[in-house]
Amino acid sequence: MSTYPQIAAGQRITAALLTSMLPTEIVKAANTDRVNNTFSADPELTIALDASAVYRVEFDLLAGGTTTADIQTRWAVPAAASGLKSVIGPGSTAAEGNADNVAMRTGVHGFTTTVVYSGVRNATGNLFRIWETAVLTTAGAGTLSLEWAQATTNATASRISAGSLLRVKRIG
Secondary structure (H helix, E strand, O other): OOOOOOOOOOOOOOHHHHHHOOOEEEEOOOOEEEOOOOOEEEEEEEEEEOOOOEEEEEEEEEEEOOOOOOEEEEEEOOOOOEOOEEEEEEOOOOOOOOOOOOOEEEEEEOOOOOEEEOOOOOOOOOOEEEEEEEEEEOOOOEEEEEEEEOOOOOOOOEEEOOOOEEEEEEOO
């Protein structure tokens, strides 16, 4: 079993040591709306990762869009990062306006695999939840970010809403 950080007997307890034990949480402060199917990184849900490290990563997203546009996600990770992401969100057969009783998708995918979620709620009022999580191992340092877009370009915007969360905890 790996423990991070390693603490030796007699080691001095510092603010940096204590801080390294905590997860980093980035809460999205503003809505981001998109009206095209070109992937780009979310402007807030991004973080730098260290080389030769193991992280527990969680994207907890509040999203909206129409079933004609949908939302697609993938992760940008440092080169040679390894692991798999698990995903939960509205499935392709979820019908718009179907309140809280929607068909769901779950799966396990590579970080850069495109995952499409049905836009079962509008982007301005009724949102749906997407949850993507992984244990990610880095080889080199780099940036982790959520990349997303509409699955089909539509004039009605799809949204990743304020209040969405990126939580990263170094575990090794």
